[in-house]
Amino acid sequence: MTRWIIVLPLLLCSQLALALDIQKDNLFPRVELDTTMGKIVVDLDRSRAPITVDNFLTYVVRGDYNNTVFHRIIKDFVVQGGGYDPQLKTLREDKPIVNESGNGLSNTLGTIGMAREKDPHTATRQFYFNVADNTKLDPSSKHWGYAVFGEVSEGLEVLQKMAQVPTGPNTALQWEDVPLTPIILKKATLLPAN
Numbered sequence: 001m002t003r004w005i006i007v008l009p010l011l012l013c014s015q016l017a018l019a020l021d022i023q024k025d026n027l028f029p030r031v032e033l034d035t036t037m038g039k040i041v042v043d044l045d046r047s048r049a050p051i052t053v054d055n056f057l058t059y060v061v062r063g064d065y066n067n068t069v070f071h072r073i074i075k076d077f078v079v080q081g082g083g084y085d086p087q088l089k090t091l092r093e094d095k096p097i098v099n100e101s102g103n104g105l106s107n108t109l110g111t112i113g114m115a116r117e118k119d120p121h122t123a124t125r126q127f128y129f130n131v132a133d134n135t136k137l138d139p140s141s142k143h144w145g146y147a148v149f150g151e152v153s154e155g156l157e158v159l160q161k162m163a164q165v166p167t168g169p170n171t172a173l174q175w176e177d178v179p180l181t182p183i184i185l186k187k188a189t190l191l192p193a194n
Contacts, residue, residue, distance in 0.1 A: 020058060021061065022061055028045060029053065030153070034187045034188075037183055058094070059094075060188045060189070064092070065188035070179065072128075072177050073179055073183075079129045079163055080115055081126070081127065082115075099116070101144055102145070108135070110159070111129070112128070112148065113130065128146075129159050131159060165179050
């Protein structure tokens with residue numbers, strides 16, 4: 001009996017994931033990010049990063065990015081978010097995904113990529129925007145890169161404003177480059193397919 005109590009919720013969760021409409025037939029889905037500094041629209045590239053796009057869209061469609069913060073901003077480098085609530089509490093993560101950094105997409109200005117830990121296959125829900133050409137984040141023959149999976153099609157000026165906000169260390173969490181005034185991702189929305 002105890003086994004069924006454990007297995008049944010797992011089956012229901014996997015069925016829910018299958019039921020989510022993440023536009024599986026759309027190679028280039030679009031997502032609108034409504035932030036406290038304005039709106040950003042990203043065009044995703046499922047043809048080059050199918051696992052990464054599906055992972056990102058699952059979080060979007062479930063509403064998991066709503067009311068999260070951009071917790072790391074480094075001028076002329078990246079704007080990172082997706083993993084923390086406004087009180088900087090860690091949010092639930094799904095299983096890590098395979099690193100798709102060798103897909104031909106480069107970490108250039110205005111692209112979106114998956115944040116990860118040192119291990120190359122540790123990306124879950126955190127993402128970042130490149131606010132400069134950061135080709136050093138691309139893969140090489142000597143190291144794994146960071147997977148790019150789309151680019152900003154609207155709101156690049158919003159992203160550039162975000163990159164200029166004052167930041168500082170957060171001693172409680174031992175982080176550098178945390179915005180002094182929180183920037184909230186109010187809502188992430190998968191836009192209708194064209």
